[in-house]
Amino acid sequence: MHxxxxxxxxxxxxxVSTLRDADEPVRVAVFVDATATPALVxxxxxxxxxxxxxxxxxVARLSDDVEVKxxxxxxxxxxxxxxxxxxxxxxxxxxxxPTVVLCESSxxxxxxxxxxxxxxxxxxxxxxxxxxxxxxxxxxRTEKQTAFASNFPFMRIAAANRIITSCxxxxxxxxxxxxxxxxxxxxxxxAQIGMLLDLAAVFGKPLRMERGYEIAAVLAGGLxxxxxxxxxxxxxxxxxxxxxxxxxxxxTFGMGRALMFAYERDIDYSRANDMVLSVxxxxxxxxxxxxxxxxxxxDDVQAV
Numbered sequence: 001m002h003x004x005x006x007x008x009x010x011x012x013x014x015x016v017s018t019l020r021d022a023d024e025p026v027r028v029a030v031f032v033d034a035t036a037t038p039a040l041v042x043x044x045x046x047x048x049x050x051x052x053x054x055x056x057x058x059v060a061r062l063s064d065d066v067e068v069k070x071x072x073x074x075x076x077x078x079x080x081x082x083x084x085x086x087x088x089x090x091x092x093x094x095x096x097x098p099t100v101v102l103c104e105s106s107x108x109x110x111x112x113x114x115x116x117x118x119x120x121x122x123x124x125x126x127x128x129x130x131x132x133x134x135x136x137x138x139x140x141r142t143e144k145q146t147a148f149a150s151n152f153p154f155m156r157i158a159a160a161n162r163i164i165t166s167c168x169x170x171x172x173x174x175x176x177x178x179x180x181x182x183x184x185x186x187x188x189x190x191a192q193i194g195m196l197l198d199l200a201a202v203f204g205k206p207l208r209m210e211r212g213y214e215i216a217a218v219l220a221g222g223l224x225x226x227x228x229x230x231x232x233x234x235x236x237x238x239x240x241x242x243x244x245x246x247x248x249x250x251x252t253f254g255m256g257r258a259l260m261f262a263y264e265r266d267i268d269y270s271r272a273n274d275m276v277l278s279v280x281x282x283x284x285x286x287x288x289x290x291x292x293x294x295x296x297x298x299d300d301v302q303a304v
Contacts (some may be wrong), residue, residue: 022201024147026055029072029097031062031088033079040104043127044078047134047154051204055151062088068095073148074138075099081108093118098141102130117141132158149202157260159202164256167195168249175229175248176241185226188248192218195256203263214262218255225251 028048032041048057058069066088068075075097079085085101089111092099100120101109112121115137122133135158139145149159171188196214200207229247236243 021144021146022150022204023052023054024144025071026050026144026147026151027069027072028055028057029068029075029092030057030059031066031075031077031092032059033062033077033082033085035080035082036078037080037104039125039127040078040080040102043130044076044102047131048076048152050151051153052151054147064088064091066091068092068097070095072097073142073144076134077101079103079108080105085109086111089119098138100134100137102134135159146198146201150204156202156264160199160256160260160263163195163198163202164253164260167191167256168253171252172245172249176245184244184248185222188225188252189219189222192222192252192255195252196259199256199259199263203260205263214259221251221255 030044030048050057058072060066062077062079062082062084064084064087068091072095075092077085077089077092077099079101080103086109089099089101089109096118098118098120100122101112103109103121103123104125106112106121106123108123109121112119115121120137122130122137124130124133131154135152135155138148139155139158139162142148145159145162149155170191174184174187174191193215196218197207197211200211200214205211225247228251229244232243232247
């Protein structure tokens with residue numbers, strides 16, 4: 001079996017780049033209309049609490065002379081409908097900032113009839129629905145997905161699902177189109193390691209020793225999927241390409257969900273770290289002992 005060391009190194013470099021992406025500056029403008037209900041305001045207030053210093057949320061009252069900073073990534077208007085709403089929203093959109101209106105009923109913003117790349121409407125009295133829909137809306141309109149998700153936890157599930165689905169689809173294509181035996185494993189392994197590092201960044205996990213355990217698990221899982229695909233292909237040789245594609249996609253999706261589960265629950269690796277460090281220390285001591293004995297033998301030989 002050929003272990004794709006170079007591809008793993010490339011994936012780690014990509015992971016460092018991904019972690020840098022998580023530190024990108026994020027700027028959110030929140031405009032609160034006087035008509036907004038306390039429940040609607042509290043929903044936005046709870047969701048937009050930055051987890052790092054790279055994110056900044058600017059909050060202001062919605063007015064006729066509303067101003068938007070040039071570095072704003074997305075604007076959120078919290079309202080329950082008012083006479084000034086349409087004009088104020090138009091002023092925001094003119095600045096080129098993707099803008100979404102949050103309200104409790106669509107009748108409160110009748111001028112928004114459909115979602116566009118620059119303007120959207122999300123209406124509901126259910127907090128969970130509002131935040132989930134808002135997360136998808138923002139992630140579809142920004143190139144700073146990792147930074148947004150790492151800073152605002154309510155976006156992490158939506159961002160993780162996008163990462164997992166994208167990787168699963170890529171590996172499905174690899175499984176279907178790569179016909180050289182064994183050539184698909186390095187390509188899929190690189191994609192899966194990249195997925196792992198992307199998910200780690202989204203959930204705010206730094207590039208530490210723990211990622212090594214996860215990478216080892218992903219590589220082992222990839223080998224298991226490869227064996228399963230070979231066995232299934234032998235059973236149905238005419239459908240080999242379809243079987244490989246389905247196994248690759250399903251296996252990658254399962255890996256992604258397992259990693260997401262682990263990151264959500266913040267698994268403690270301290271015992272594993274202590275064990276690895278202990279084994280490494282013992283190996284170092286044994287190696288030092290051998291080196292010491294070797295020096296003694298050399299000295300004795302020279303003395304003779």
